[in-house]
Amino acid sequence: MKAAVITAPGQIAIEEVADPTPGDNDVVVKVAAVGICGTDLHIFEGEFAPKLPIVPGHEMSGTVVAVGRSVTEIKIGDAVAIDPSLHCSECFYCRRARGNLCENWNALGVTYPGAAAQFLLSPKKNIHKLPKNVDLKSAALIEPLSCAVRGFDQLPRNPGSHYLIYGSGTMGLMMAEMAKVNGAASVSIVDLNQDKLKTAKVLGFTNLAKSADEFDQPRGFDVVIDCTGVTEAIKDGLKHVMPGGTFLQFGVANKDAKVEIEPFWVYNKEITIVGSMAVLHSFDRAVELFASGVLNTDVMISDRYSLENYADALTAFKSGKGRKTIVLPNG
Numbered sequence: 001m002k003a004a005v006i007t008a009p010g011q012i013a014i015e016e017v018a019d020p021t022p023g024d025n026d027v028v029v030k031v032a033a034v035g036i037c038g039t040d041l042h043i044f045e046g047e048f049a050p051k052l053p054i055v056p057g058h059e060m061s062g063t064v065v066a067v068g069r070s071v072t073e074i075k076i077g078d079a080v081a082i083d084p085s086l087h088c089s090e091c092f093y094c095r096r097a098r099g100n101l102c103e104n105w106n107a108l109g110v111t112y113p114g115a116a117a118q119f120l121l122s123p124k125k126n127i128h129k130l131p132k133n134v135d136l137k138s139a140a141l142i143e144p145l146s147c148a149v150r151g152f153d154q155l156p157r158n159p160g161s162h163y164l165i166y167g168s169g170t171m172g173l174m175m176a177e178m179a180k181v182n183g184a185a186s187v188s189i190v191d192l193n194q195d196k197l198k199t200a201k202v203l204g205f206t207n208l209a210k211s212a213d214e215f216d217q218p219r220g221f222d223v224v225i226d227c228t229g230v231t232e233a234i235k236d237g238l239k240h241v242m243p244g245g246t247f248l249q250f251g252v253a254n255k256d257a258k259v260e261i262e263p264f265w266v267y268n269k270e271i272t273i274v275g276s277m278a279v280l281h282s283f284d285r286a287v288e289l290f291a292s293g294v295l296n297t298d299v300m301i302s303d304r305y306s307l308e309n310y311a312d313a314l315t316a317f318k319s320g321k322g323r324k325t326i327v328l329p330n331g
Contacts, residue, residue: 001016001017001018001019001117001118001119002014002015002016002017002117002118002307002308002329003015003017003055003113003116003117003118003307004055004056004057004116004117004307004310004311004327005017005053005054005055006043006044006052006053006054006055006056007052007053008046008052008053009044009045009046009052010044010045010046012044012310012311012314014307014308014310017055017117019119020113020119020120020121021066021121022066022067022068022071022121023068024068024069024070024071025068025070025071025123025124025125026067026068026071026121026122026123026124027064027066027067027068027071027074027080027121027122027123027124027127028064028065028066028067028119028120028121028122029060029062029063029064029065029080029082029115029119029120029122029127030062030063030064030065030118030119030330031057031060031061031062031115031117031118031119031120031329031330032061032062032063032136032137032139032140032328032329032330033060033061033062033136033137033138033139033140033326033327033328033329034057034059034060034109034114034115034116034140034326034327034329035057035059035060035140035141035143035144035324035325035326035327036057036059036313036314036317036325036326036327037058037059037144037170037317038229038252039058039109039110039252040056040057040058040109040314040317041314041317041318043056043110044056044314048110050110050111051111054109054110054111054113054114055109055113055114055115055116055117056109056110056114056116057108057109057114057115057116057117057327058084058107058108058109058110058114058115058143059084059109059115059140059141059142059143059144060081060082060084060108060109060114060115060120060140060143061079061080061081061082061130061136061137061138061139061140061142062079062080062082062115062120062136063077063078063079063080063136064076064077064078064080064127065119067124068124071124073124074124074127074129078127078129078130079129079130079132079134079136079139080127080128080129080130081128081130081139081140081142081143081283081287082108082115082120082122082126082127082128082143083126083128083143083146083279083283084107084108084109084110084114084126084143084279085099085100085105085107085126085278085279086105086106086107086108086111086112086123086126087099087100087102087104087105088102088103088104088105090104091103091104097281098280099280100150100277100278100279100280101277108120108122108126115140115329116307116310116327116329117307117329118307118329118330128142128283128284128287130287130291131287131291133291134290134291135297137304137326137328138297138301138326139290140326141290141295141297141300141301141324142283142286142287142290143279143283143286144170144171144174145174145286145289145290145294145295146279146282146283146285146286147171147276147278147279147282148171148174148175148177148178148286149178149282149285149286149289150276150277150278150279150280150281150282151175151178151225151248151250151276152175152178152182153276153280153281153282154248154274154275154276155223155246155248155274156222156223156246156272157182157183158183158222159182159183159185160183160184160185161179161182161183161184161185161222161223162184162185162186162188162217162221162222162223162242163176163179163184163186163187163188163221163222163223163224163225164188164189164190164212164215164217164221164223164224164225164237164240165179165187165188165189165190165224165225165227166189166190166191166212166224166225166226166227166228166230166233166234166236166237166251167189167190167191167196167226167227167228167233167251168189168190168191168193168196168197168199168200168208169191169196169227169323170300170323170324171227171250171251172189172191172196172200172225172227172228173199173200173203173300173323174295175225175227175250176189176200176203176205177203177294177295178294179223181289181294186207187205187207188207188208188209188212188215188217188221189205189207189208189209190209190210190211190212190233190236191208191210192210193320194210195321196323197209199299199323202299203296203299211236212236212237212239212240217240219242219243220240220241220242220243220245221240221241221242221245222242222244222245222246223245223246223247223248224237224238224240224241224245224246224247224248225237225247225248225250226247226248226249226250226251227250227251228251229251229252229253229254229257230251230253231253231257231258231259233251234249234251234253234257234259235259235260238259238261238273241269241271243269243270243271244269244270244271245271245272246271246272246273246274247271247272247273247274248274248275248276249273249274249275249276250275250276261273299323300323300324301323301324301325301326302322302323302324302325303316303322303323303324303325303326304325304326304327304328305325305326305327305328306327306328306331307327307328307329307330309327310327313325313327
């Protein structure tokens with residue numbers, strides 16, 4: 001089969017690699033779509049340290065074409081999405097049902113071959129069947145949506161809350177849609193990129209600005225969510241949490257990023273600061289939300305590439321243009 005292979009930092013090639021063969025508890029999926037996100041770019045640029053070469057791609061959907069002999073509940077022909085998380089199930093955190101913090105954490109498309117290929121090998125426990133109404137070539141959005149669902153698991157979900165979201169990219173827009181689902185009184189979005197704010201407007205959001213100071217919310221916001229990982233945005237967001245409110249660090253900052261906080265302010269105003277890491281017991285709910293139409297995929301996905309043009313897709317993603325970038329490994 002053909003696959004995009006990151007051979008070294010900054011180097012990628014389309015190669016012929018061996019077709020996957022399922023073990024007893026494995027499934028082989030013909031990949032319909034694979035999304036590109038910041039993690040893929042970090043791996044490509046050598047900022048993460050997986051063992052290279054690696055086939056990237058952890059946002060994925062497709063059709064089952066082979067199953068191991070112990071697999072009975074998944075059938076050839078099933079339309080599926082795949083949770084990329086590979087938890088060991090044995091370490092301290094896995095035993096506490098916190099697999100996203102697994103001490104032996106691995107993931108398809110990060111440390112094991114991913115979906116930037118015509119076929120993908122996955123453990124059966126990672127496979128999630130899709131309802132018939134789901135468009136397979138858009139269903140790669142389910143994995144990032146499952147991250148958004150996990151993010152909301154970390155938040156108080158009180159109907160009538162006011163939300164402030166930094167970043168109007170794919171994840172910022174997903175978090176905004178999740179706020180609506182959870183009964184937000186208002187959703188305000190900040191982004192320096194006017195084109196991204198235009199997308200938010202198309203999706204029906206009207207409280208849009210380059211600066212949170214432009215919003216009429218003198219007490220601040222019940223919930224502030226950073227989806228950028230940019231230190232200046234994080235600093236600004238912390239200033240706009242109302243007393244008793246919550247700040248969620250959802251965007252991925254650089255490991256060496258630093259932001260100062262005022263401990264007395266956290267204590268005196270009862271501020272809650274939380275983080276959210278990847279996926280945890282949220283994939284099934286993301287499948288149901290996606291099937292219900294929570295995302296406007298025609299708006300969310302702006303670009304689709306062939307597998308042969310995977311490098312171009314990475315370049316387009318890095319440029320910040322457009323919205324979600326999807327690669328179609330089988331056309």
